[in-house]
Amino acid sequence: MAVPSVARLPPREIPGMNPVEAARWYFDQAAARLDLSQNMRKLLLTPKREIKVQIALEMDNGEIGTFLGYRVQHDSARGPFKGGLRYHPEVDGDEVVTLAQLMTWKTAVVNIPYGGAKGGIAVDGSLLSRRELESITRVFVDEIHDSIGPNKDIPAPDMGTNAQVMAWFANQYEKYHGFNPGCVTGKPLELHGSEGREEATGRGVVTIAQQLYKRRGKPLAGSTVAIQGFGNVGTYAARFFHEAGAKVVAVTDVTGGTKNAGGLDVWALIDWGAAKTPLAQFPGGEPITNEELLSAEVDLLVPAALGGVLTANNAEHVRAGMILEAANHPIHPEADEIFNRREILVVPDILANAGGVTVSYFEWVQNQQHFKWELSRVRQELDRILIDSFDKVWTLATEKKVPLRTAAYIIGIGRVGRATVLGGI
C-alpha cells in the first residue's frame, strides 16, 4: 500500500524549542487540524492535579538529604491516571507536566482505559545506596499515598527506577491501604508482576515496525535496522527484530557502538552488552559513533535512547527511509519538518513505544482479577492492541493527509476530548 501522502503546508518558522515547547508544538499541530479553540486546548492541556512534596531522609553518611518529589496527574477522563515514576537529577515540574500530557495521549492512542500522569524525584539514583533508594521511595509513598491507588493513579517504572523500586513502592502503599498490588505496575514477577512486562516496549516497537513494513508493501525480513540505545528497549527491540528476520546492522549506547553491514550477531551482542563491555569493542563488528549511526544507510532507524537526538543539524544526513521513535521525543520539531519534507516516514513515540504501558495495563488487569496470564496471552493481546492502534493511525493519516504523528495526536486528543464531553466538566 502506498505511503500516506502529506498535504504540503507553507513553510513555517519553528523557533528553537525545548522538550516542553516541542510537545506543545506537536499538540498544536493536531489541535489545529481538529480546529479546537484556545479554551478547549487549555482544558485538555491543564493538569488536574500537581503534587510537589519534600522528601527528607537520613543519608548513609549521617547527613540529612532533602529532595523534591513530583506527581502530575494530567487527565482522568478515560480512566485512572497512569504514568511512570522517574528518578533523575533533572526532573522538574514543567517536564513532568509535559510527560504526563504525553501519557494521556499515549493511553488514548492505544485505547486502554487510563488517563495520563507522570512523576519523579529530582535525584541521581546511581549515587544512592540501596538503603537510601529504598528509603527515598518509601518516604515518597508516605507523602502521596492518598492521591494514588489502583483506581486513582497507577505509577510504573521509568528512568532510574525498576521492578525493585516498584516492589518497595507497593509494599509501602499496602502498609496504608492493605493488599493492593494494582497500585503500581512493573513489579517483579514474584510480587504480582506480569509476564512479558520487561520485553513489552521493545516487542511493541517490532510489532509496530511489522505493520509499517506491511503497509509499505515490503518485508521486514531481510531489511536493515539501526538502533540507537541498548538499554531495556533497544536490547529487546534488537532481539525481536532479529527473530523477525531483519538485519540489525548498527547498535550504539552512550559509549558508542558497533556496526556490521551483513547483520550483527544479536544474541552475542546482548551477552556482550550484559557484561558491561563497551559495544565498540564487540568482536563481531566495527566501531561506530552515535552520530554515524543516525546517518547510517539503513531501511529503518530506531532511536531508543535519549530525547532530542535528531535535530535540524543532522536531519538532512539521515538516510533511513523510516524512523520509529522507541524513545520519548527523540525528534525535534525542526527535524520532524525536514523528515516530512523528505518523505521519511516517522512513527511517533506515543504509538511506537506504547507497548510498555499496554502491558502495564495487562498487569493491572491481572491484579484486579487476581488471575495470572501466560506469556503467550500477554503477547497475543499486546499484538492485537498495537496492530489495531497502528491501523487506525495509518488510516487517519491517509484519509486526512497528515503525518503519522499528527494522526496519532488527533486520535489521542479526540478520544480524550470525546470522553471529556460525554462525562462533562
Next chain:
Amino acid sequence: MSPTELDQMLSTCVLFLDMTETERAEIIPLLEVKTFEEGTPLVLEGPPDQTLWIVLKGRCQVAKRRKAGGEKELAVLLPLDVVGEMSFFHAAPHSANVRALEPVTACRLSHNQYALLQERGSCAANKLVANTVRILSERLRRMDDWAADFMERAAAPEHHEEWRDFRAKLYSGWKF
C-alpha cells in the same frame, strides 16, 4: 397644587400605603412641591443629600455615570414613583443622577423634617419607614432577578456555545 389634591394623589403612592388620612395629614404639610424644566436635575450623582422625592407629574430619567465616560440610563420614573430613598436613610453620596425628561412636578421631604416627625413618636413616620423598606425590597428583588438573568446570559451561552462547538467538531468527520 392644593393640599387636598396632593393628599388625593399621594393616597395611592406606595410611600403612603396603609396610612390613614390623619397620618398623611401629618406628613403632607412637611412636603415641598417643586417644578423642574426639561433637563434639569432633581438629584445629582455624588453629593450626599438626604431628601426623599416623589414624582407628581412628568417623567424623570435615572442615569449613572460610566467609568468609560458618558451615562447609562437605569430607569425612567413616572408619577408617584419615589427616588432618593437610599440616601434618605443612609447618608451616602447619591448613586445616580435624576433629571427631568420633560417639565416635572415633584415633592420632597427632607430628612430633618422627617426626624422631627420621628421624635414626636409619629405613627406616620414609622409607616413611612416600613413603606420605604417595601420599596427597597421590591427593588432588591428585581435586582436579584436581573443579576441572575445577566449572569446566565453573560456566561452560559458562551460556555454552551463553545462546548457544543467542541462536541460537534469531535463527532463530525473524525473516526477515533
